[in-house]
Amino acid sequence: MAGRIPVDEHAAFVRSLLTGLGARPTERVALADALGRITASPVESPIALPPFRNSQMDGFAVRAVDVTDAPVSLPITGEVAAAAGSPGPLAPGTAVRIMTGAPVPEGADAIVPVEDTESDGARIRILRPRAAGEYVREAGADLAAGDDVLPPGLKLASRHLAAAAASGLTELLVRERVRVAVVSTGSELVPPGSALQPGEIPDANGVALAAAVRAVGAVVVHEGRVRDDVSRLRAELDAARDAGAELVLTSGGVSMGAYEVVRETLGPLGGWVGSVAMQPGGPQATGAYRGMPVIGFPGNPVSAQLSFELFVAPTLRAIAGLPPARTERLPLAAPLTSVAGKRQFLRGRRADDGRVEVVGGPGSHLVAALAASELLIVVPEDVTSLDAGAMVDTVFL
Structure with a gap:
């Protein structure tokens, strides 16, 4: 050259x-270090999401057939918290108090939200009927065990790390x-x-x-x-x-x-x-x-x-594995001049009307003008002037 x-x-x-x-090459990194990294291969979930049937609401687990004729009063036979352990089966004609995320007892097929009930001590009055499946999160409803929870080539954000953690993963294979x-x-x-x-x-x-x-x-x-x-x-x-x-x-x-x-x-x-x-x-x-x-x-x-x-x-x-910088042809907000024989890169921003305006001058020392910019306006080597409204290539920063 x-x-x-x-x-x-x-x-x-x-x-x-x-x-x-x-x-x-690839490397395995802990979830805590994976933010912003790029997945190197599909990420499979080793477990179903959710891993067990659980309640979507705070309320009462019931058999839907027992509340068909609501309002109806049922005895409260227990309580299930969102904690480790398996609740016993629900007997017909009874209700169990249940918390959001808690496992749904065997035999229960609906959750009555607490706002649709009235308590009278040892019994609960169900004010409206519920169909089977209402407010019950079935195991695997979000994802089956072995399904991909994350695709390859993905830049990892916090929401992706949440999905990986919910799947029980502690590490991810990423590109070095x-x-x-x-x-x-x-x-x-x-x-x-x-x-x-x-x-x-x-x-x-x-x-x-x-x-x-x-x-x-x-x-x-x-x-x-x-x-x-x-x-x-x-x-x-x-x-x-x-x-x-x-x-x-x-x-x-x-x-x-x-x-x-x-x-x-x-x-x-x-x-x-x-x-x-x-x-x-x-x-x-x-x-x-x-x-x-x-x-x-x-x-x-x-x-x-x-x-x-x-x-x-x-x-x-x-x-x-990241996408290229965004480019777009946009109209100029005002006329400009450029130096012959050199490709000019002017700092600019897009105005409310969609046109682009120059920010600051062409000087290479104008750091504040660059900070106030969102894009570069590209003026070709053979162009010395452009009118307002002329279409120009832009590169977003």
């Missing part, structure tokens, strides 16, 4: 660097996540929250890129921040490899000035550091370090986040 290269060409090259990450290291470079960077000295800025890229990695189903195994010193960056890359990283994402150090530490590190190793025909995010880098792919993004936070979404996130999403 030489000179300023097209966006699509760079995206294809990055994909080729990441092809080795695609064949993921891609292990990623995130390294910010720049002598001006300090941890967020630090008292800033002249010339210092908080490191936003480390936080943002690590979060972006997790959002697309990968795991961050190492995070680092280094000054503009090649030996320190190499030590950080060694630490990332020792932590098991399969991919390293760097920010900063890829421009044309002095102290470009990523350029100075990857260049001698055969890496590429150059410019892509896009704005923001032109400076980019690709290479390898001790067998690990290294993808280098610009240091400006907007450029770094946008570069991740365009070049790395699609591959990580696909590996994780």
